[in-house]
Amino acid sequence: MPTDVVKTSGVSCQSVTKEFNRGAARVLALQGLNLQISPGELTLIVGPSGCGKTTLISLIAGTLDATSGEISVLGQDLVHMSKREKTTFRARNVGFVFQQFNLLPALTAAENVAVPLVINGWTKAKALERAAVVLKSVGLADRMHFLPAELSGGQQQRVAIARGIVHDPQLLVCDEPTSAIDAKSGQVVMELIRGLALESNRVTMVVTHDQRVFGFADRIVSMDDGRVSGEQRQTPADANHGTEQR
Amino acid sequence: MNWIALKMLTGDQGKYYALICGVTFACLLIAEQSATFCGVMMRTTGLIQDIHGADIWVMNSNVRYLDDLKAISDDAVFRVRGVPGVSWAVNLYRGMGEAQLASGNFQSMILFGVDDASLAGAPIHMVVGKVGDLQIPDSILVDEAGFHYMWPGEPLQAGKVLEMNSHRVVVVGVFRASQTFSTNPIAFTRFSHAILYVPPATRMIPFVLAKSALGLEPADVARRISQQTGLKALSKPDFVWVTMMYYLAHTGVPINFGTTVILGFVIGCAVAGQTFYLFTVENIKQFGTLKAMGLSDRRLVGMILLQSLVVGGIGYGIGVGLATVYGIIARKSFILLSFFLPWQVLAITALAILLISLLSSVFCIRRVLILEPAIVFQGG
Structure with a gap:
């Protein structure tokens, strides 16, 4: 199955169910969820803890298998992909931004950013060259040789964002990207993510609890009890003034 | 990915040195115990070693070892x-x-x-x-x-x-x-x-x-x-070996001492194996992140094996070096100390460390292979 994608495709979830076994108990994390996400817009997934947000983005990113239903991401049928195909799909098409940054502590900022390129077969030298350019674009040109421990939380998250987009993925998945950083850094991070969503016409999904960042979204999908419970669209103008709504 | 694996290995110097120390200790224990065992066994053939000039010993065909004196x-x-x-x-x-x-x-x-x-x-x-x-x-x-x-x-x-x-x-x-x-x-x-x-x-x-x-x-x-x-005729090394084997087979000393050697070997293996396994467990989130980003299982296995072999190699070098220094110093200080470090002990120790490294890698690899990449979304 090919893992190169049609750039204009978005995300489509049809009747997706995900069940976990917790000892003898079975937990239904997603219950027949339906969702469509278009590229070129920033979509926030919001809802209370345990509503299935993280499970949803794990399925869409191809790091978890659905129990039933259909998931199409960037024109690819994830449900019927083999494990190896999913791995290749993630390497080429998915960028990740994690709540706790998940930077490799032994690598410098530039080396961390270079990792997805190395995974995709780039040489170290070329990957570091490209990483330097991307780090510059997120305002960290002067921090590229710093270790994660030498950077502030906001700077670490910007490194993580640079790492998430360095290989130009068509799907950017962000899990609570502002919850571990202060409000001011959170604003910078969300502005970056929004800009990346718009400029490359990529599918950008952000799972968040943080109501202060709602204003950055083009669309807010609310979840409850494993289902989509509502959604709200905002005009680009609203989104651009997101910081003023907080 | 090799450079990333090595940076992950050496990045946290505390963990890295602890790992090296664990393997070094294991190597030292195995080499020192084996060398002491060889030293004790060499005592059984000291009198043969001291007869110089001749390279063949001829004796009664019923002789089983040096002290088994029978007339010809x-x-x-x-x-x-x-x-x-x-x-x-x-x-x-x-x-x-x-x-x-x-x-x-x-x-x-x-x-x-x-x-x-x-x-x-x-x-x-x-x-x-x-x-x-x-x-x-x-x-x-x-x-x-x-x-x-x-x-x-x-x-x-x-x-x-x-x-x-x-x-x-x-x-x-x-x-x-x-x-x-x-x-x-x-x-x-x-x-x-x-x-x-x-x-x-x-x-x-x-x-x-x-x-x-x-x-x-x-x-x-x-x-x-x-x-x-x-008549029975044996080359000097063969007579040494025959005598040594007699003592191995018919006296309790080597067997009893061998138990200690085996114990040292097992403890060495356990220390090194557990240390490396804990290292991988502590880095599990990093491996999970790489896995989520699309690093294949084959390349993850390669990274773990490389880390394991590098640690094993460095630990072996230092451990064998320390065992040698111990032997030299101890023999000078205690004239009765039995310590003999032939190349066979070095080879066996190398093999043991390689096996320990590979075995602990297998457990680590299994842990990483069954790891769900979705673990990276679980915060904390």
């Missing part, structure tokens, strides 16, 4: 000399003598009688006097440890007088001998004297020493001697 016929030496490929052959007496000291005390001695004319088989590491002094009538050489045993506190010197089987014997030299299990002094004299220094009942020829002709393998010549004379 007086003409055996002539039959051995007649075998093609034998450069020369001489009789060697080996028995127990009883010496009376000037103090009146009696002391049992391990007595060797070497060929009168050539002195072939006599010791070469002389501390006092020289081997040629054996040509002096009634002369004898005693080993350094034996000298101190018989004359404690006295400086090593020639001129000490003993009485053996009613014969006056003069110590004309002191030599350095390999360690043995026995505390009995070791003495060398000429063959013609040796048979006078022991009671008639023990006057026999137990061994013929032979030298293979230039360019021939001693083991091949020994086989030829056996075929043509009906």
Whole structure:
């Protein structure tokens, strides 16, 4: 199955169910969820803890298998992909931004950013060259040789964002990207993510609890009890003034 | 990904050094215990090692080890000399003598009688006097440890007088001998004297020493001697091995000591294996992140194996180095310490460390392979 994608495709979830076994108990994390996400817009997934947000983005990113239903991401049928195909799909098409940054502590900022390129077969030298350019674009040109421990939380998250987009993925998945950083850094991070969503016409999904960042979204999908419970669209103008709504 | 694997390995210096220390300790334990075991086993063959010049030992076909003394016929030496490929052959007496000291005390001695004319088989590491002094009538050489045993506190010197089987014997030299299990002094004299220094009942020829002709393998010549004379003939290394195997099979010392060696081996394996496994477990989130970003299982396995082999290699180098230094220092400080570090011990230790590294890697690899990449979304 090919893992190169049609750039204009978005995300489509049809009747997706995900069940976990917790000892003898079975937990239904997603219950027949339906969702469509278009590229070129920033979509926030919001809802209370345990509503299935993280499970949803794990399925869409191809790091978890659905129990039933259909998931199409960037024109690819994830449900019927083999494990190896999913791995290749993630390497080429998915960028990740994690709540706790998940930077490799032994690598410098530039080396961390270079990792997805190395995974995709780039040489170290070329990957570091490209990483330097991307780090510059997120305002960290002067921090590229710093270790994660030498950077502030906001700077670490910007490194993580640079790492998430360095290989130009068509799907950017962000899990609570502002919850571990202060409000001011959170604003910078969300502005970056929004800009990346718009400029490359990529599918950008952000799972968040943080109501202060709602204003950055083009669309807010609310979840409850494993289902989509509502959604709200905002005009680009609203989104651009997101910081003023907080 | 190799450079990333190595950076992950060395990035946290505390963990990295702990890992190296764990493998080094394991390696040191395995090498030191094995070398001590080899040292103890070498004691069983010290007397063979100390007979220089000859490379073939000929004996009664029923002899099982060095101390299993059985007579061969007086003409055996002539039959051995007649075998093609034998450069020369001489009789060697080996028995127990009883010496009376000037103090009146009696002391049992391990007595060797070497060929009168050539002195072939006599010791070469002389501390006092020289081997040629054996040509002096009634002369004898005693080993350094034996000298101190018989004359404690006295400086090593020639001129000490003993009485053996009613014969006056003069110590004309002191030599350095390999360690043995026995505390009995070791003495060398000429063959013609040796048979006078022991009671008639023990006057026999137990061994013929032979030298293979230039360019021939001693083991091949020994086989030829056996075929043509009906006697047992072994090259020196083979006789060492046969004697060692006898002690391994028929005495409790190696078995009991072997238990300690095995224990050291197991503890070493456990320490190194557990240390590396914990290292991987602590890095599980990092591996999960790489997995989520699309790193294949094959490349993850490669990273873990590389980390494991690098740690194993460095730990092996330092561990073996420390074991060697320990051996050198300890032997200088404790003369009775048994420590022998042949290449076989180094090879076995290397193999053990490789196995430990691979085995711990297998557990780590399994842990990483079953890891769901979605773990990276679980915060914390």
